[in-house]
Amino acid sequence: MHLGPLQSVVIILATAAGIQLTRWLPFLLFPEKKEPPRVILYLGKVLPAAMMGLLVVYCLKDVSWTAAPHGAPELLAILAVVVLHRWKGNVLLSIAGGTALYMLLVQAVFA
Amino acid sequence: MESSEQQRISRLAAVKAAFPATVPVLTGYICLGMAFGILMQTSGYGVGWALLMSVICFAGSGQFVGITLLTAAFDPIQAFLISVMINARHIFYGLSVLEKYRGLGRERAFLIFGLTDETFSLVSSLKPPEGTNRHDFYFWITFLHYLYWLTGTVLGNLAGNIITFDTTGIDFVLTALFVVLFLEQWKKKENRAAGVSGILCAVASLAGFGPENLVIPAMVLLLIVLLGGRRRLCI
Numbered sequence: 001m002h003l004g005p006l007q008s009v010v011i012i013l014a015t016a017a018g019i020q021l022t023r024w025l026p027f028l029l030f031p032e033k034k035e036p037p038r039v040i041l042y043l044g045k046v047l048p049a050a051m052m053g054l055l056v057v058y059c060l061k062d063v064s065w066t067a068a069p070h071g072a073p074e075l076l077a078i079l080a081v082v083v084l085h086r087w088k089g090n091v092l093l094s095i096a097g098g099t100a101l102y103m104l105l106v107q108a109v110f111a
Numbered sequence: 112m113e114s115s116e117q118q119r120i121s122r123l124a125a126v127k128a129a130f131p132a133t134v135p136v137l138t139g140y141i142c143l144g145m146a147f148g149i150l151m152q153t154s155g156y157g158v159g160w161a162l163l164m165s166v167i168c169f170a171g172s173g174q175f176v177g178i179t180l181l182t183a184a185f186d187p188i189q190a191f192l193i194s195v196m197i198n199a200r201h202i203f204y205g206l207s208v209l210e211k212y213r214g215l216g217r218e219r220a221f222l223i224f225g226l227t228d229e230t231f232s233l234v235s236s237l238k239p240p241e242g243t244n245r246h247d248f249y250f251w252i253t254f255l256h257y258l259y260w261l262t263g264t265v266l267g268n269l270a271g272n273i274i275t276f277d278t279t280g281i282d283f284v285l286t287a288l289f290v291v292l293f294l295e296q297w298k299k300k301e302n303r304a305a306g307v308s309g310i311l312c313a314v315a316s317l318a319g320f321g322p323e324n325l326v327i328p329a330m331v332l333l334l335i336v337l338l339g340g341r342r343r344l345c346i
Binding site (some may be wrong): 001002003007008010011012013014015016017018019020021022023024025026027030032036039040041042043044046047048049050051052053054055056057058059060061062073074077078081082085086091092094095096098099102103105106107 | 131170187190281287289308
């Protein structure tokens with residue numbers, strides 16, 4: 001341990017406070033009893049799809065596109081997820097298939 | 112009597128519906144939770160410390176950054192601000208589920224506490240099945256996720272060195288989850304413009320600000336695009 005126990009507790013509490021603030025903020029700004037403004041209701045409708053797109057990119061943020069294998073394992077595995085999901089429409093199968101292919105690619109093919 | 116029996120059946124149905132939906136997260140959280148537990152161990156923090164952090168934070172990237180804050184110079188204000196910035200995307204999750212989480216009573220605080228990327232993704236993409244109470248359905252998704260995360264943390268911290276098979280790449284399970292839920296959102300035509308906006312804003316931000324600072328510029332850009340396109344998306 002680099003910090004003492006008391007300092008460690010303080011850092012952990014500060015980290016937790018920062019994280020939890022981001023989760024509570026919208027609920028504190030727009031309490032249950034009041035109807036939120038229309039623009040917020042609009043954002044609530046469009047944000048889930050938008051954030052799913054953002055999260056996919058976020059997961060790929062550390063892929064290095066300029067160095068070999070140029071993100072090939074990620075792109076191939078995502079392609080597999082899309083094809084499997086279009087074909088069978090089974091959430092678990094699509095995720096398991098894509099992950100298995102990705103593990104195979106990074107461990108054996110592009111290792 | 113009968114109503115409490117009905118409640119029991121409805122609750123059971125909610126668990127049965129929630130569990131299969133959480134299986135990808137089970138895999139992802141056990142692996143990521145273990146990685147977190149192992150990193151805490153190698154930074155000199157035993158199982159009590161690792162568990163403390165997972166119990167009160169319940170966040171993936173936030174806790175990994177937390178480890179770097181524990182191994183840097185003591186600066187709680189900076190730790191707080193960095194944590195807010197790393198997790199700023201969660202503000203959008205709350206905005207999206209304001210209506211869904213209305214009137215949930217005493218479970219509401221726990222649902223807000225546990226609104227991770229993965230919990231938000233499932234809650235916003237899946238409909239509670241017929242015959243189940245939506246409170247129970249959301250509660251079980253959140254609670255199971257919490258359980259997986261804590262289990263992974265403890266396992267990793269205590270027994271991280273026991274694993275001998277190669278798990279490289281298994282964390283892709285969460286990427287795959289987001290891709291699948293993106294496709295589920297895509298099924299509704301009115302979601303498509305927003306979905307594409309999310310991808311493009313994140314890519315633009317990644318190109319402009321790099322992987323370390325991707326989130327906040329992407330959120331600002333997304334907000335501008337979504338608000339600017341409000342008439343055109345006409346929802």
